[in-house]
Amino acid sequence: MATRAHPVDPHLCSRRPRGAQNLRFSLWILVSCVLGGAAQGPGEWASWGSWSRCSSSCGRGVAVRSRRCVRLPGEDPCWGDSHEYRVCRLQDCPPGAASFRDLQCALYNGHPVLGTQKTYQWVPFHGAPNLCDLNCLAEGHAFYHSFGRVLDGTPCSPGTQDLCVAGRCLSAGCDGLLGSGTLEDRCGQCGGANDSCLFVQRVFRDAGAFSGYWNVTLIPEGARHIRVAHHSQNHLALQRIDGRYVLNGDAELSAPGTYEAAGTQLVYTRQGRQETLRAVGPTSQGLLLQVLLLEPNPGVHFEFWLPRERYGPFQAHAQALGWLPRPRQPQPREVEPQPAETPLVPVAIPAQAPTLAPDSCPPCPDTRGRAHRLLHYCSSDFVFQARVLDRHRQAQETRYEVRVLLIYKNRSPLRTREYVWAPGHCPCPPMAPHREYLLAARRHVSRDGTQDRLLLPHAGYTRPWTPAEDSRIRLAARRCPV
Structure with missing residues (x-):
């Protein structure tokens, strides 16, 4: 970051610190005076304050906390937000209780508005474009009026989980902060980097000499983001660990739809020769994936994410099925070939291979x-x-x-x-x-x-x-x- 020179007030150099809380400020003054007043970059944030009380007395609401930007003359404003908002959850509101938006509209009941002495009874109006304005309909009349912004913590619309904050409709991230955009990673960790689990992926191409059910893989307990797909006249089948079928068991085809099994919802689709099976997980117990062969098997693609600590037991169970699945292999990024195939070998690049000559390349577009x-x-x-x-x-x-x-x-x-x-x-x-x-x-x-x-x-x-x-x-x- 570039250093920008700013004048330092000469009165600052003669000031004496008062208390330990001014230590950082005093050190900055000392360095600035000794170095001739050079200041760098933006200011720095003070610590966050405590969270406020919930904006609602029941149900869902918003709590806010703030922090102060500490900057000296010549410094840029701090980077980032001065306020944070999080969802607060209280006990459920009593049945029949008026909504938060209803209460805000009712505050204007019986009060003259619109520059006349007429008064009205107001109820929320949800057809206006800005969801976070207090748009209220005059009962018995064909018009509505906007009374400004709704209070923070008001639901954007009935039935939604999004809340209004400072006039904006915001969703809560998995961290509970409104507008943070923080999501769960594939391992189920809020804001994670997919490093606490392993990605298991393979194509099952084994084909027997007879039709019937063939074991494809064990989908173990704790699996997430499961996806299975194939394109043939064959059919996927799914069996619980107690032997009962969830899908396409006993040679009877199940209808496409959503099925409950192992603590998760399984979405099964079939369109022509294309079949897919998806589930978000995590699974609460193991499931056995099979394929009902009616013709030669062109390949069943499956993948899922598994916590690292569960991978060892998964390997032991999978060996009973006749193969040992692995997470993605080291460089180069090749999918594991079948045993009968010749492994792919990366092409060796001679040491004397010509390198790029940037000066001979045309200029790149401005992006x-x-x-x-x-x-x-x-x-x-x-x-x-x-x-x-x-x-x-x-x-x-x-x-x-x-x-x-x-x-x-x-x-x-x-x-x-x-x-x-x-x-x-x-x-x-x-x-x-x-x-x-x-x-x-x-x-x-x-x-x-x-x-x-x-x-x-x-x-x-x-x-x-x-x-x-x-x-x-x-x-x-x-x-x-x-």
Whole structure:
């Protein structure tokens, strides 16, 4: 961050501190006076204050806390918000109790409004465009009036979980803070980085010499974000650990729909030859996934996320099914081949391979700006800080070997070292070895399921990493739609 020189009030240099709470302020004055008044960056936030009382006496409401920006003459304002809002939950309101919005409209009953002496009885009106205005309908009349903003903690509309704060309709993140945008990761951790669980993924291609039920995998207790799919005349089947079928058991086909099993909802769809099975989880007990073979098996794709501590017991149970599933393998990012197939071997790049010549490449399009950053953050599968270790040109692609330093967003696990691929000999924007970048990448799995790679889109979001770039990308994360 650049250093900006600001004049220091000479009276400050002669002031004496009063109390320990002024220690930081005194140190700043001392350094500023000795160095001739050089000040850096924005001010700093003081500690958060305590949370206020809940805005409601029953049901859901809002509590707020604030903090003060401590800055001296010449310093920029602090970065971030001065107020935080969280949802507070009290006992349920009595049956038939008036809603919070009803009570606010009723405050104007019997009072002259609209510049006349006429009075009205007011009830909430929910057809106005701004949900967080106090829009009230005059009973018995065909007009409504807006009395300004509703009070903080008012539901945006009946039946919604969103609440109005400072005139804006906000959703609560998993941390309970309104507008934080914090979500659970694939492991179920609020604001996590998908590092407390493992991603299990495989294609079951075994085919027997007879029709009937074949074991595909055990879906263990604690599994999350389960997805199973295939495209054939065969049918998926799901069995509880006590032997009772949930789906397509005893050669009787189940109707597409939602089923309850193992403490979660399973959504089963069938359209022509395409069958899918999805569940958010977590499962409260194991489930056995099977396939009812009516024709040769083209492959059953399945995946789920599993807590690390449950992976060992899962391996032991899975061995009984005749194979040992594994989480995603080390670099390069290849899906595990079947035993009968020849393993894919990455092509060796000769040491004398020609490197990129940036001066021979045409200039890249200008992709700067907040809109471009927000677009690529929201649409990417991975956003992370990385140091480029090596760069090679392969066919019509450029391959970067990077060390992942800091993860902002990931929809599947990232390792310390990754390969990142960019289209063409002259990727835009280019990355140089031995430098650190903040980049957004997408996951791409080949149609035959043999390659699983991180791709940098052409003219995508790749920036040299700086503290300012870190602040900008964190702000983009908060504004990304859910």
